[in-house]
Structure formats: structure tokens, C-alpha cells
Amino acid sequence: MSRIDTLIARMTLPEKxxxxxxxxxxxxVTGPVIAGDSTQSIIDGTIGNLLNMVGxxxxxxxxxxAVEKSRLGxxxxxxxxxIHGHRTLFPIPLAEAGIFDEDLWERTAREAAREGAADGxxxxxxxxxxxxxxxxxxxxxxxxxxxxxxxxxxAQAKVRGFQGNDLSSPEAMAACAKHFVAYGAVxxxxxxxxxxxxxxxxxEVYLPGFAAAVRAGVATLMPxxxxxxxxxxxxxxxxxxxxxxxxxxxxxxxxxxxxxIAELIKxxxxxxxxxxxxxxxxxxxxxxxxxxxxxxxLPVALEQGRVTMEEIDTSVRRVLRLKEELGLFDDPYRRxxxxxxxxxxxxxxxxxxxxxxxxxxxxKNERDTLPLPTAAKSLCVIGPLADAHTEMKGPWWGAGEHxxxxxxxxxxxxxLPQTDIRHAPGVAINxxxxxxxxxxxxxxxxxxxxxxxxxxxxxxxxxxxxxxxPALPGRQQALAxxxxxxxxxxxxxxxxxxxxxxxxxxxxxSEHADALLAxxxxxxxxxxxxxxxxxxxxxxxxxxxxxxxxVIGQIPIFFGQRPSGRPMNPADYYTSKYHDVDNTPxxxxxxxxxxxxxxxxxxxxxxxxxxxxxxLKISVNLRNDGAREAEETxxxxxxxxxxxxxxxxxxxxxxxxxxxKPGEAGxxxxxxxxxxxxxxxxxxxxxxxxxxxxxxxxxxxxxTGLLRQTIELS
Ligand code: NOJ
Numbered sequence: 001m002s003r004i005d006t007l008i009a010r011m012t013l014p015e016k017x018x019x020x021x022x023x024x025x026x027x028x029v030t031g032p033v034i035a036g037d038s039t040q041s042i043i044d045g046t047i048g049n050l051l052n053m054v055g056x057x058x059x060x061x062x063x064x065x066a067v068e069k070s071r072l073g074x075x076x077x078x079x080x081x082x083i084h085g086h087r088t089l090f091p092i093p094l095a096e097a098g099i100f101d102e103d104l105w106e107r108t109a110r111e112a113a114r115e116g117a118a119d120g121x122x123x124x125x126x127x128x129x130x131x132x133x134x135x136x137x138x139x140x141x142x143x144x145x146x147x148x149x150x151x152x153x154x155a156q157a158k159v160r161g162f163q164g165n166d167l168s169s170p171e172a173m174a175a176c177a178k179h180f181v182a183y184g185a186v187x188x189x190x191x192x193x194x195x196x197x198x199x200x201x202x203x204e205v206y207l208p209g210f211a212a213a214v215r216a217g218v219a220t221l222m223p224x225x226x227x228x229x230x231x232x233x234x235x236x237x238x239x240x241x242x243x244x245x246x247x248x249x250x251x252x253x254x255x256x257x258x259x260x261i262a263e264l265i266k267x268x269x270x271x272x273x274x275x276x277x278x279x280x281x282x283x284x285x286x287x288x289x290x291x292x293x294x295x296x297x298l299p300v301a302l303e304q305g306r307v308t309m310e311e312i313d314t315s316v317r318r319v320l321r322l323k324e325e326l327g328l329f330d331d332p333y334r335r336x337x338x339x340x341x342x343x344x345x346x347x348x349x350x351x352x353x354x355x356x357x358x359x360x361x362x363x364k365n366e367r368d369t370l371p372l373p374t375a376a377k378s379l380c381v382i383g384p385l386a387d388a389h390t391e392m393k394g395p396w397w398g399a400g401e402h403x404x405x406x407x408x409x410x411x412x413x414x415x416l417p418q419t420d421i422r423h424a425p426g427v428a429i430n431x432x433x434x435x436x437x438x439x440x441x442x443x444x445x446x447x448x449x450x451x452x453x454x455x456x457x458x459x460x461x462x463x464x465x466x467x468x469x470p471a472l473p474g475r476q477q478a479l480a481x482x483x484x485x486x487x488x489x490x491x492x493x494x495x496x497x498x499x500x501x502x503x504x505x506x507x508x509x510s511e512h513a514d515a516l517l518a519x520x521x522x523x524x525x526x527x528x529x530x531x532x533x534x535x536x537x538x539x540x541x542x543x544x545x546x547x548x549x550x551v552i553g554q555i556p557i558f559f560g561q562r563p564s565g566r567p568m569n570p571a572d573y574y575t576s577k578y579h580d581v582d583n584t585p586x587x588x589x590x591x592x593x594x595x596x597x598x599x600x601x602x603x604x605x606x607x608x609x610x611x612x613x614x615x616l617k618i619s620v621n622l623r624n625d626g627a628r629e630a631e632e633t634x635x636x637x638x639x640x641x642x643x644x645x646x647x648x649x650x651x652x653x654x655x656x657x658x659x660x661k662p663g664e665a666g667x668x669x670x671x672x673x674x675x676x677x678x679x680x681x682x683x684x685x686x687x688x689x690x691x692x693x694x695x696x697x698x699x700x701x702x703x704t705g706l707l708r709q710t711i712e713l714s
Pocket of ligand 1: 125178463
């Protein structure tokens with residue numbers, strides 16, 4: 001008999017249910033619900049998993065109780081949210097999505113896992129794989145943005161990064177693909193609200209990221225809090241059992257979200273905790289996080305014959321197997337025994353700065369306002385986010401709450417020690433007080449450029465942070481208007497830097513600022529990274545992974561829309577359009593300027609007649625007509641012309657990068673297996689259909705900037 005079978009044979013029902021329970025420890029970060037008794041319960045073997053602990057000291061102390069004091073000595077599984085870095089905070093996932101760099105996506109997860117593991121942790125609740133097309137939803141900050149292909153690439157890189165190729169390594173952590181599934185489609189962008197989407201959208205947009213994570217070997221998965229078309233995900237048998245377990249072959253651990261089993265009662269599908277526990281177990285949910293429904297409900301359900309001991313054992317086996325794979329049985333203290341050397345932490349900061357720099361999206365740069373002229377003698381840095389070092393860290397702090405972070409002001413002062421840098425916040429991020437505006441405006445006199453640092457508080461995005469009006473909060477618009485009016489009068493350029501966990505609705509600012517940067521929340525090195533770009537030490541290269549709406553009424557807005565039978569035509573009244581605003585976004589998916597100026601020509605596609613076993617070779621010539629070296633990201637889209645089902649106007653299929661010096665020309669090559677041109681037919685099964693497909697290549701999803709060629713599938 002294997003170690004696990006031997007254990008299961010010896011376990012009592014309370015011990016089994018302990019393995020299916022995860023609770024916040026007495027070292028809880030968030031409010032304890034059933035945490036009070038965790039110490040004794042660990043000794044009793046009735047709590048087998050913990051969340052929200054940090055530090056090798058407390059982690060090993062708890063582990064020792066489980067291993068040395070409990071009857072069977074089963075080690076604990078201890079997990080924490082490590083969403084964008086653990087102690088060294090990296091850019092938020094939405095920002096990092098825009099770097100389009102699989103190696104860096106993987107490396108930040110790897111470094112976060114090493115830091116988390118050095119803190120004794122073996123599991124993280126990441127990556128977050130919720131595609132979202134709605135900037136009202138605050139959790140856009142944690143995810144990949146609007147596109148499912150991009151999401152799938154990130155999913156694989158993140159799973160590789162967190163888990164490495166050996167889960168038992170003292171530097172590896174079990175990843176958790178979350179939140180399964182379609183959480184990003186909550187009604188009207190309102191947190192925790194219902195989700196209602198078609199089967200086609202589910203399969204085309206929301207499932208591929210999870211399929212990719214499963215193929216990459218993700219160890220665990222978390223169902224979303226939400227319901228999908230009437231069935232709460234924590235109890236969703238067709239998706240959790242039939243799709244995930246049976247069709248995808250996922251045999252890892254499913255862990256609920258916080259208190260989600262108990263919330264089945266509020267969803268209205270369970271009368272009490274017993275009902276709720278039965279529903280979750282039947283759906284294949286293994287670990288109950290914070291609801292205490294399994295410990296309270298399953299003994300009753302078992303007695304009533306509503307669940308079987310085999311069903312309980314199946315889940316216990318999965319949990320024990322994960323602990324075994326993590327090497328916890330062989331050495332429960334393997335993580336967190338050695339302190340990380342200072343040099344390693346310094347290297348991690350270098351990585352954080354590189355990724356932060358590459359995450360910055362230059363949305364606008366009129367008349368080459370940026371980079372700042374080297375001759376600039378004085379600058380004015382205005383706005384409530386100019387000296388806001390804590391805000392730079394973004395909405396999930398992991399264990400980095402007390403880590404220092406670099407503000408824009410500090411970063412600029414370090415980069416430009418000879419420059420006179422003045423500062424005034426003008427207004428607070430989210431208050432009605434305009435009394436500081438005048439003083440801020442007065443500071444602009446005589447400077448060479450004004451930097452306006454505006455946006456959200458970090459806590460205005462992330463969980464439970466929906467905003468019906470995702471625009472500049474408080475009186476920041478008034479500040480911007482006053483500063484820009486004064487700067488205009490003085491003939492001084494204004495560079496606006498926006499901090500947010502989502503695209504903001506800022507049409508006025510976009511029109512009136514000379515340059516506009518999306519700086520999201522860039523982590524501990526934010527200010528240094530921003531200074532790198534402002535001063536021209538680095539050319540910006542980030543691309544927005546979400547479309548920026550012109551007005552709130554355009555939401556949801558995304559490039560992968562399906563065509564209308566009456567496409568927009570300004571000359572024809574009865575076409576798909578608004579009376580009061582354009583259909584297009586303010587900034588398209590993939591948009592992001594550099595300090596170069598790239599011209600595209602000669603799109604070549606081989607072969608022109610394509611069979612399913614072929615691989616397309618696509619290339620395009622680029623020339624940098626700008627005055628500075630820069631790196632361009634080139635996107636590859638497709639559009640099926642005629643098919644039995646309506647296909648999106650654009651489907652992302654790849655990207656490539658090319659760095660060119662001023663005046664230099666080069667070409668990028670993309671290869672596309674023809675199997676990637678399959679799509680889901682009328683019955684949602686993948687088909688490769690004969691017919692015409694358009695290949696489109698260019699700098700973003702903006703239609704007029706794409707080169708195109710039609711090929712024939714046969
Ligand atoms: C609730 C969040 O929805 C989830 O993403 C997170 O992993 C858990 N809380 C645990 O902190």
C-alpha cells in the first residue's frame with residue numbers, strides 16, 4: 001500500500017475532514033472566522049491546511065504542531081495570495097500582461113515563488129486568469145486583460161514560474177488557477193454579481209486560460225464566488241466535474257474561495273451548510289476555505305446517505321497527494337530554512353525595475369514631448385500620486401506591506417540630481433478639497449515641463465473595488481484643468497502619468513495633455529522605472545492589454561467583438577453605432593507608443609493555400625524612422641471570412657518583437673500552425689473549415705493600422 005492509502009485507512013472521519021479544511025491561522029492577516037481554535041485543531045488533526053500566514057517562524061511553528069503533535073503527523077499545506085510579488089512587489093498583473101514577454105512573465109512568478117517559499121509557504125492562490133472587458137470591475141487589476149489567447153499564454157508562463165519542473169523543490173510553490181470561471185463577466189462590472197454568458201463565449205473566451213493552466217500542470221484551482229447562468233461555480237457539476245475533471249483530466253486539488261461553500265446558501269441553492277457541503281463535494285471541490293461547511297456538514301450528509309466515504313476519500317487522496325508532491329511528507333520544513341542572501345534580493349529589485357519599465361504604456365506623445373529634454377533645469381511634479389510611494393505597490397501587498405517603494409518624485413530626484421524638482425500634491429486622491437490647487441498651479445511658473453501624477457488609490461482596484469465611474473476620482477479633473485490651462489499660457493508641456501488598476505475613462509486628459517503614460521501600479525521600483533522612461537534611458541514598450549473606453553457607456557468594449565449585420569456606417573442611419581460617441585475605443589488593445597517611429601510594409605504569408613498540417617510563415621518588414629532606438633511589438637490577428645458561425649472581427653494569434661536603431665530596417669517572422677485556425681463550430685467542437693482567412697499584422701488592434709492578406713484554407 002502507498003503511504004497515502006495507508007494513511008487514509010488509518011484516518012478517522014474528523015481527520016479526513018481536517019484535510020479538506022483550510023482556515024486562517026492565528027497569525028491571520030484578514031479577519032479570523034474559524035481561526036480562533038486552529039492551534040488545538042491542528043494538534044487534533046482536524047485542520048489540515050492554513051492560509052494567510054507569513055514568515056518561516058510562524059509557519060514552522062504551526063507545521064511542528066501538525067507533524068510532531070498530531071496523531072498521524074500529516075504536514076499542513078499553507079497558502080497565501082501572491083498576486084504580483086511576495087515581498088518584492090512587481091507590477092500588477094494587468095500591467096505585466098502588457099509587456100508581451102513570456103520569459104519575464106515566468107521570471108516574476110519564479111522570483112515570487114522563491115520569496116514565498118523562503119517564507120515557508122508551499123502554495124499560492126495565483127495566477128488569476130479572469131479575462132475582463134469591463135473596467136468597472138476592480139479585479140481587472142489582478143488579471144490578464146481582455147483577450148483569451150493572451151490569457152492562455154500568461155497562464156502557462158505563470159504556472160511554469162510558480163511551480164518550476166519539480167514541485168518538491170524548496171523554491172517551488174503549488175499554483176492555483178483562479179477564479180474558475182467567467183468571474184470577469186460579472187453583471188455591470190459589479191463585484192460578486194451574477195454572470196450570464198453564452199456557451200460560445202464561455203468556451204471561446206473564458207475557458208481557454210484554464211485549459212492552458214491545466215495543460216501546464218497547474219496543481220490547484222479555485223472556483224469563482226459567482227454563479228454562471230444560474231449555477232454557482234462552487235457547485236458547478238458540468239464545469240468542475242464534467243469539463244475540468246473528465247474532459248480536461250484535471251486531478252489536482254480544487255480549493256474554494258473564501259467562505260464560498262457557505263455562500264451557496266445566500267446564492268439560494270442550498271438550505272443549510274449540510275446542503276451546501278453536499279453540493280460542493282459532489283462537484284469535486286476538495287478543500288473548503290473558511291466556510292467550515294465540510295467539517296460541520298459532511299458528517300450529517302454521510303449519515304443521511306447523501307455522500308459516500310469514497311467521495312470523501314477521493315478528495316482526501318488529492319490533498320495528500322499534493323502534500324506528497326510538494327515534498328512535505330519527506331521534509332515539512334524544506335521551505336523557509338535558509339535566509340535569502342541580500343544579493344539575490346537586490347537582483348530581484350533589478351528585475352522588478354525592468355518589468356516595471358516595460359509595463360509602462362505611452363498612450364500619447366505629441367510633438368515628441370517625451371523623453372524630457374536633457375537640458376531641462378527645472379520640473380514641476382504635481383498631483384496626489386506624485387509622492388505616493390505606498391500606492392505604487394498596488395492592491396495585493398502579499399508580505400510586502402512594510403517594504404519600501406519608490407515614488408515618482410523620489411525616482412526623478414534620484415535620476416536627475418542636478419534638476420530643480422518642485423512638488424505639490426494639489427489635491428488628495430479622493431477628496432472634495434480643492435484648496436491646494438492654486439498653490440500647485442503657482443509652482444509651474446518658470447519650469448521646463450510639468451508632470452501630472454493622477455489616478456486611483458491602489459485600494460480602488462482589486463477585490464471588492466468596483467467603480468461605476470472609473471474616471472479620475474475626487475477633484476483631480478479640476479486640478480488637471482487648472483494646471484494644463486496655466487501650462488498652456490506659459491507654453492510649458494504637460495506630461496500626465498496615470499496610476500490605476502484598470503483603463504480609466506479620461507477623454508479630456510487624453511486630449512489636452514501633451515503626453516500621457518499609463519503607469520498602472522508598478523510595484524516597489526515604480527518611481528525608478530518611470531524615471532527611466534521619462535529621461536529616455538529606456539524607450540517605453542508596454543502595450544495596453546485592455547481597450548480604453550471614450551465614455552462609460554461603451555463598456556464592455558473589446559477588439560474581439562463579433563460583426564454586426566449592419567456594420568457602423570456614418571452615412572446610414574440604421575447601422576450599429578451610437579448617436580453621441582464613436583464606436584472605437586480611445587486607445588485600442590495593443591496600443592503603446594515608443595521613442596522610435598516604426599513603419600510597416602510587405603506582409604508576406606506562406607503558403608497561400610493552407611492545409612491543416614501546415615505551418616504558416618508570416619513576415620513583415622519594419623523600419624524605424626524615428627530618432628531613437630526602440631523595441632516594437634508586432635501583433636498577428638486573423639479573421640475568418642465566411643464560416644458557419646459568426647467569428648470575431650479580430651482574433652489574436654501571436655506577437656513578435658523587434659528592436660531597431662534609428663534608420664534601421666528589419667523584419668519579424670511569426671509562425672502560425674494551421675491548427676490554430678480551428679474554431680468552435682455550431683456544436684462548439686473545434687473544426688478546420690475550408691475557406692478564406694484574413695491574416696492581419698500591425699502595431700495594435702486598431703483596424704486601419706493593420707496590413708492584411710487573404711489565404712485559402714483547403
Ligand atoms: C478571496 C479572493 O477572491 C481570492 O482571490 C483569494 O485567493 C482568497 N480571498 C484568499 O485570500
